[in-house]
Amino acid sequence: MENIAELSIAVEPLTSDITIADVGDLFLQPAYDRFLSLPVVRDGEPLGVISRYHVQRILMGRYGRELQGAKAVKHFMNNSPLLVSVDRPVEEASHHITRNIAFPITEDFIITDGGNYHGVGFVINLLRGLEDKLITKNKSLAQSFSQLQASQSQLVQSEKMASLGQMVAGVAHEINTPLGYVHNNVEMARAAYDQLATLNEKYEQLISMLQSPDLDERAMQTQFSEIQEMREEFSNTFQHDEMRGLFSDTLYGLGQISDIVSNLKNFSRLDQAMVSNIDLNQCVDSTLVIANNLIKHKVEVIRDLGVLPKVRCAPSQINQVLLNLITNAVHAIEDRGRIMISTFSDGQFVHIIIRDSGKGIPAENLSKIFDPFFTTKPIGEGTGLGLSITFKIIRDHQGYIRVKSRVGKGTAFCVSLPIAEQP
Amino acid sequence: MIDMITPPVKPARPMQNADLRPTLLFVDDEERILRSLRMLFAANFRVLVTTDGHEALEILKREKVHALISDQRMPLMSGVDLLRQARDIAPDTMRLLLTGYSDIEAIIGSINDGEVFRYINKPWNADEIRAIVGEAANIAMSLGQMLAKPLEQSAKEIRGILLVDDSAEIANNLREYIDDSFPGAFHLEWANTLNDAMAFLETRKLSVIISDINVGRDDMTPFIKTLKHFHPHIVTIVLTNFRDTSLLVELINQGQIHRFLPKPMRKSMVLRGIQSGMVLADEIRLRPAAKQRHKVETPKNIPDAGIISRIRGLFRSASKS
Incomplete structure (x- = not known):
């Protein structure tokens, strides 16, 4: 109407x-x-x-x-x-x-x-008309609200994908380096094995020549010099200590790859939802491995991790928070700098402090950093959602997050999460 | 019996003729990579390795290196930085980048600053890297110290530039820039389709081609690759807003593009690109052997065989004239 x-x-x-x-x-x-x-x-x-x-x-x-x-x-x-x-x-x-x-x-x-x-x-009809209108309006409000909710969760998702994308690119590089030499070493080991196998065949032929009743001396001589030649070629190409080094490097590289992969798995924790009893120090460590590509060559990380009681939390979400805070800290550092991560407990809460030696946040921005879409990065580089998601995750965990910053000196974020109650 | 099986003594492999083998210099911040590569190449090359770009530059100052193969992401000096400085110190050394991180800025830097012969991804394939590095080292061996000698300037002739782009605005701006900065030095043609570009190639003598990746509905990548394959003396500059890491790597390895310039076009960048492109074109014209340094991998992913035969035919008629 x-x-x-x-x-x-x-x-x-x-x-x-x-x-x-x-x-x-x-x-x-x-x-x-x-x-x-x-x-x-x-x-x-x-x-x-x-x-x-x-x-x-x-x-x-x-x-x-x-x-x-x-x-x-x-x-x-x-x-x-x-x-x-x-x-x-x-x-x-x-x-x-x-x-x-x-x-x-x-x-x-x-x-x-x-x-x-x-x-x-009639006044009563007017009331009915108004009521109809209200119902329609409510419906469209509810619809817009659910659309808003959907697009908000889409935004949160795209923020997640953006940081995930960066992370994956970094991790790919981290894996490509050991993969490079492991792959190469295995190919060389195969070449070495092929030579050894041929050499072994020649030796077997030599032995059967020696064992045969009618020994053909000239054939044996040829066989012998062939073996000698091959042995020389082999030891010229593959020196013993080099070969040993090649195998230990290969094992080291495989160890590194499996470290990265298991940290990735720890980091995502896709197999677990809300889990009780998480040692947040582990979260800090796996996040540091994931962020290593961003950190190394630029930032010195100092870890000061105390003994922590377990915290009931969703580790994948807490890892997201930590990655966000560490990534921000790295980005705040313009050339080279330091990030200090300390953890401790006061009996009620576990506190994680991430302190960087970066450029700091001006006072007028400090109150806005948790607002959705607030960013100081150029368009296209930041969604402005990272810290607002961090804030939401911490709040959902009944925890709180505080920030302190001085321009030119650095910024410190403190995440506090309540300790799991002992049953 | 014992005497009998004593083999004839052969002289040990003469290691002193190591000087005759090409020298490779690998730079990577991961020592295990260096150890692995050293073993792969030690049989046929003299192999030097270092984790530090500064030391690499010292080595290049001190001795003849035929191929320099560097990682990109290193703490003390990035690969592109190293390659750029290596160009000045040892211009005859072939430069290659070996990296596991496809960072678009690094790839563009390796084209514009590093002028790399090949961009190799980690993890690499042993046979492939052996072939690539071997080829680079052989080219440097066969050319000797060529670029280090100054070029005798020949009489200047008006040199042709072909712009392949579908924007008239770009064409007008470029013409203006060139008339403004190099009046009378270059003759600029403009093609806005692949067909027109081919027509110009068939009728004009060109030194430098400046092309977008997509022109109208034409994908110019096969053209760029095939042209370099058959016509290495024409210098290519790509001017585009298209950014794709794997395409760029293809344009290095199969297209040997001289410069990659982003759109919107910047006057100073495009003029500098033309200038250095002309120097390179002169170099190749006066010392034809230098074109070996820009030898491409056999182009892959060429859908239209017509282009290949047309460009090859062009090569024949051009060599007759």
Whole structure:
């Protein structure tokens, strides 16, 4: 329902000269049952309304019918009826009516069209119209709200993907280095083995020559020099200590790759949701491995990890928080610098402090850093969601996060999480 | 019996003729990488290794190195930094980048600053890296000290530049830049389709081609690669806003592009690119052997065989004229 027109009830209006007694009779007819009042109109112009209540009071008074019944309605009617133009929107009309209607409600209102009488409107219908409107509005509000929620979670997801993407690129490089020499070493080992296998074959042939009753000396001589040549070639290409080094390097490289992979697994913890009893020091360590590519060559990390009681938390979320804070710390450091990570417990909370020697956050920005979309990075480089997600995760864990910063000196974030209650 | 099986004594492999083998210098911050590579190449090359770019530069000052193979991400000096300085210190040394991190800025740097012969990804394939590094070292061996000698300037002729781009604005701006900075020195042609570009190649003598990756509906990558394969004396500069790491690596290894310039076009960058491209084109014209330094891998992913035969035909007619 857009405007008041739909509420308009086209009832034949009264002339100004109709008698009160006649009006009283009209009100008694079933067709007029629903009306609180009837409009009085002359030449299309609404003059007033006469209410059922008023007519009853007149006629039921002592000798009312006899004294007043023959008088014209115009002497009794309300000369300033509530008028609402037909094209007024429902909200506007109801605003006008609730402001101006007399209490208790004894009259309907008149709907006009270009100043002329159009019909009668019931207050109750207006209420229903308003209610319908409210319901529709609520529905669309609820819809926008769920859309907002969806796009918020999409944004959170895209922030997650963006930092994940950076992380994956870094980890890929971390793995590619050991993979490079491991791969190469294994290929060389295979080449060495191929040579050794051929050499072994030659030796076997030599042995069977030696064992055979009719020893062909010249063939054996050839065999021997072939073996000698191969042995030389082999030891020129593959020296013993080099070969040994090659194998220990290979094992070292494989160890590094499996370290990275198991830390990745620890880091994502996709197999676990909310888990109790997590040692946050482990979270710090696996996050540092994941962020290593970002950190090394640029930042010296000092770890000062105390003995911590277990904390009930979702480790993948806490890792996300730590990665976010460590990444921010690295980004805050312009050339080279230091990040100090300390953890300790006060019996109620576990605290993780991440302190960097970066450029610091100006005071005017400090209050905004947890706001969604606040970023000082150029467009396209930061979503401005990292810290707001961090804040939300910490709050969901009943913890809190505090920040202290001095421009030119550095920034410290302190994450505090409540210790798991002992059952 | 014992005497009988004593083998004939052969002289040990003469290690003193190590001087005759090409010298390789590997730079990587991971010692295990260096050990592994040293073993892979030790049989056929004199292999030097270091984890420090500064030391690498000292080695290049001190002795002849045929190929320098560097990692990109290193704590003391980045690979691109090292290669750029190596260009000045030892211009005849072939430069290669061996890296496990596809950072687009590093790849662009390896083109524009490092002018690398090949970009090799970690983990590498032993046979492939042997072939690539071997080829680079052989080229440097065969050319000797060529670039270190100054070029005798020949009489200047007006040299042709072809711009392949679908934007008239770029064409107008470039013409303006060139007229402004090098009046009368270059003749600029503009093609806005692959077909037009081919037509210019068939009728004009060109020194430098400046091309986008996508021109109209044409993908110019096969053109760039095939042209370099058959026409190494034409210097290519890519001017584009397209950024893709694997494509760039292809354009290095199979296209030997001289410069990669980002759009929007910047006057100083494009003019410097043209200038150094012309120097290179002169170099190759006056010392044709130098084009070996820009030998490409056999182009892969060429969908349209027509381009190959057309460009090859062009090569024949060009060599006749």
